[in-house]
Amino acid sequence: NAGVMQNPRHLVRRRGQEARLRCSPMKGHSHVYWYRQLPEEGLKFMVYLQKENIIDESGMPKERFSAEFPKEGPSILRIQQVVRGDSAAYFCASSPATYGYTFGSGTRLTVV
Amino acid sequence: QQQVKQSPQSLIVQKGGISIINCAYENTAFDYFPWYQQFPGKGPALLIAIRPDVSEKKEGRFTISFNKSAKQFSLHIMDSQPGDSATYFCAASSEANFGNEKLTFGTGTRLTIIP
Numbered sequence: 001n002a003g004v005m006q007n008p009r010h011l012v013r014r015r016g017q018e019a020r021l022r023c024s025p026m027k028g029h030s031h032v033y034w035y036r037q038l039p040e041e042g043l044k045f046m047v048y049l050q051k052e053n054i055i056d057e058s059g060m061p062k063e064r065f066s067a068e069f070p071k072e073g074p075s076i077l078r079i080q081q082v083v084r085g086d087s088a089a090y091f092c093a094s095s096p097a098t099y100g101y102t103f104g105s106g107t108r109l110t111v112v
Numbered sequence: 113q114q115q116v117k118q119s120p121q122s123l124i125v126q127k128g129g130i131s132i133i134n135c136a137y138e139n140t141a142f143d144y145f146p147w148y149q150q151f152p153g154k155g156p157a158l159l160i161a162i163r164p165d166v167s168e169k170k171e172g173r174f175t176i177s178f179n180k181s182a183k184q185f186s187l188h189i190m191d192s193q194p195g196d197s198a199t200y201f202c203a204a205s206s207e208a209n210f211g212n213e214k215l216t217f218g219t220g221t222r223l224t225i226i227p
Contacts, residue, residue, distance in 0.1 A: 031213070042218055043217045056212050059214075091155050095213055103155035103157070104155050105154055105155045
């Protein structure tokens with residue numbers, strides 16, 4: 001079991017470009033969570049998805065951010081028209097639907 | 113009401129000593145309290161977790177103490193080792209979210225163990 005795989009590990013985007021972050025959950029896990037970690041801060045919940053469904057997006061900024069978890073393939077967090085304030089580490093976690101999920105190693109987004 | 117407050121922000125402990133990190137919460141619906149360990153460049157890893165039906169849980173050198181009435185919980189690392197140097201996060205969640213395990217994290221404690 002390869003664990004939760006996130007790619008890319010590092011992503012550099014110019015202001016105004018789009019960022020796509022991918023997360024492949026652990027085998028057998030059907031629940032995916034996305035968190036954002038700003039420098040020197042704790043993780044903040046963004047969105048919780050199950051296959052083909054967004055269950056809770058209460059932590060997602062209202063504009064420019066979207067997430068999906070299709071029937072086939074990885075979960076995608078998409079940030080349109082990135083701004084400097086979007087620079088952060090984005091972590092994905094997957095769960096088999098019982099407590100205690102596993103985090104990936106994150107994608108570090110830098111907006112220049 | 114959703115906050116989890118963590119202290120101290122940073123902590124330096126001598127090798128072999130006891131490291132203590134404290135957290136306090138406000139939301140009485142929280143009923144699952146994990147601690148995560150994070151090394152630079154890595155994702156958080158679950159260290160130990162507790163539910164409010166017990167006041168203490170021990171796993172090896174790591175102990176969680178839980179005070180339900182005070183809405184506080186703490187992590188104790190006994191015989192601290194240089195390999196324990198990392199950032200530690202407390203977190204909380206509520207089973208009342210009907211399967212939604214979203215966590216509210218504290219702001220983290222950077223622990224350094226010195227020889």
